[in-house]
Amino acid sequence: MKITIGGAKIDKYSFDEVVERIVEHSLSGGLPEYVVTPNAQHILTLQKDTYFREIYDKAFLSVPDGVPLLWAAKILKTPLKGRVNGTDLFERLSCVAAEKGLRVFLLGGRPGAADKASEILRARHPNIKIVGTYCPAYGxxxxxxxxxxxxxxxxxxxxxxxxxxxxxxxxxxxxxxxxQKLGVPISVGIGVSFELVAGMVQRAPLWMQKRGLEWLFRLIVEPKRLWQRYVIGNPRFIWLIFRQRLAVSRLNWRSF
Structure with a gap:
């Protein structure tokens, strides 16, 4: 089952259910699929980017990466089962991949990030099969x-x-x-997760993560890069959810 937040369809699965679905599909060798991990910024992007919206609409799974999506779901009275953070998903899937003999490939990140993350994951999970890492050149x-x-x-x-x-x-x-041309059962977009696992980017303390303040921590750490995303983007996201809630209330009132 899916809910809609700002035009994006979000799956109502728990973290463990998402992991289970990805692992099952990977083991079955099914047709190539991909997973998206929306946050508030993604929701704002697809308001004006129709191609991005199309990509979201055709995803195998669309899971709530950001705590603001959980808040939005409650405001819209369609609560989700919990957050499915991209970095946590990356780490859990790597652990399960080691247990199940699944092969994984790490693409992207800053120079050296994927290699360092790979090194750390191999130390944690000696049986993990990381069959490749690659950091593409800029552009x-x-x-x-x-x-x-x-x-x-x-x-x-x-x-x-x-x-x-x-x-x-x-x-x-x-x-x-x-x-589709790659033939990989599951592809997952995970943002800066390689850097976070590698320790190249500091992650917010757990208490900030649980309270939905990870964005504030990142803004403090990287203000020049992220100020526009959060200082301008967060109010825009709040307004978007408010308008959706108002539209639903009006629809309910008319039907009543």
Whole structure:
């Protein structure tokens, strides 16, 4: 079952249910699919980006990465089962992949991030099968030779799960344009998760994560890069949810 937040359809699965569905599909060798992890910024992006909206509409799973989506769901009286954070998902799937013998590939991140994350994951899970890592050169999306190289590396490695850390919406664009030809059962866009696992970017304390303040921590750590996203974006997201709630209330009133 799905709910709608700002035009995006979000799956009402718990974290464990999401992991289970991804692992089952990966083990079954089913047709290639992909997973998106929406947050408030993603919801705002798809308001004006019809291609991004199309990508979201066709996703195998769309899971709530940000706590603001949980708040929005409550305001809209369609509560979700909980947060499915992209970094937590990356780490849990890596753990289960080691247990089940699933092959994984790490694509993207800052230079050295995927390799460092791979090193840390191998230390945690000696049986994990990380069959490749690759950090594309800046501007790779406009270079046919680089795009072909990326695809050839992934196809040769034949992973069950492909983790893509290119940032949104670039990672979603790339996944959507390539997932079928790659033949990987599951591709997941996970943003800065390689950097977080590698310790290259500091993650918010657990108490801030639980209270939905991870955005504030990131703003404090990287103000120049993120101020516009949060200082301008957060009020826009609140207004979007308020308008949706108002529209639902009016519809209910008319039907009454």
């Amino acid at each position: 790779f999306e406009s270079k046919p030779t680089e795009l072909a190289l990326i695809n050839s590396k992934i196809q040769a490695a034949a992973p069950h799960i492909l983790f893509v850390g290119l940032g949104a919406p670039k990672q979603e664009y790339w996944i959507y344009n390539n997932y």
